[in-house]
Amino acid sequence: MARPLVNVPARARPGEIIEIKALIAHPMETGFRTGPDGALVPRDIIHRFLCTWNGQEIFSADLFPAISANPYLAFTALATQSGTITFRWIDDQGGAQVHSVEITVA
Amino acid sequence: MTAPHPTIPPVASRRTVLALGTGALASLVVRPAAATPEALRAAIAEFTKGATAQPGRVRLDIPLLVENGNAVPLTVRVDSPMTAEDHVRRIAVFNEKNPQPNVAVFHLSPRSGRAQVSTRIRLGDSQIIVAVAELSDGSLWSAQAELIVTLPSCAED
């Protein structure tokens, strides 16, 4: 799909609340704009975002055309165990962008 | 001088035509489709399954004077311990005047630590933004903000 940029601390203490930020390149075409030929440009957005920690969902979002282009999400998570944090963006075509980072909780 | 709105089309959408019914086609006026206060109320009711949300416990951080409606920073927070017994399940954000009333639905859990989400949204006009939080005990809380959206000068066309 497109290039993501995520910000997750590399380390956290058990029980610490960490901030996670995720940004991805996507035009988030609303479906309400008209192109230069006067026809409506069809909708094409990322409509779902999921974040899992060692496979367990910790945060997800349903996104609508009112979310800005190059969608940005920042949320928090309770650090419990070391492992893999995986991000998944799903667009209207059913395509998915997946990105994972490792975190050490100790 | 006006700049094109990214979310408000200059012609009526198919939805507007169908809503007017066949009899009204002869007097169809071409105007931008927009969410109405009824659509906003209906969207909120769909999220709350008809229940009423009480104002409180939800905080909407959003600039009241918006520099550019294409990317308005928004942070929504809910006062909650986020434990297994007492946490926020979902937070929904709605708008009043964009072509459709939904902005996002965030799904949280005790793994979230805090009920706090930030994003950037598009607003086609000055309007009201509403956030509704659904807690684990089924209770519903809400907050709203009224914003002024300004247009930039010297744009593409």
Next chain:
Amino acid sequence: MRLGCRPVPAFIVALILAALVSSPEAADSRRSGFDDMSSGTQAMQRDDTANPGMLFVAEGEALWQAQAGRSERSCASCHGPGERMRGVAAAYPAFDEASAMPVDMQGRIALCRTRHQGADPLPREGKALLALEAYVAHQSRGLPLRPVDDPRLMSARDEGSALWRRRQGQLDLSCAACHDDNAGRKLGASLIPQGHPTGYPVYRLEWQAMGSLQRRLRNCMIGVRAEPYPYGDAAFVALELYLRDRAAGMLVETPAVRP
């Protein structure tokens, strides 16, 4: 003016005022567009994970490493890692000897591709060229813009200065009329910036995309209802030379976010 019980002599007041006016802090009244933005937009620029321009910088880094053209060389093959480009963009536009004219960053990248990589020059203002420009310019972030000191660039810089002051378009306004004479005041609901090119290419919220200084200048020309120069025109390079000189010493912010 009175201090305590006794009036202060007028010449002492004059000395105090003169000292305040001549102090170095009062001398530079230049403001970046960053200073004129709302705090929300400033926060967007400051945070590298929230700044959409950084997506283009990341894309540019990938392109920097990618082999291109008949040569199958990447930018890195000759220039090394991108970090070695630190300071380069702060001193652009530069003089290109082979074509004997000033060239801006996108122009230089296109020339490198055709001359040294045997690759297509990439379309002006296209995503790839913007990404590469953003990546190279980002390496100079935090460095001051260097004043134009190459004598071969002087005539183009002077041409840029003349263009800045030339009235044009149906509204018959010069750049200087707004950005020198009325900076800090409002045009409609927007604050008029001084117009310093410290953060290009910028992520302009109005475009919902990255764009070069040339794209922004075209917006200005459309704003006064003048026919905008085409992308790549020498007049834009001349204007950029003048604007960079006008902003000399101000810090590079690439990738900046602007409304």
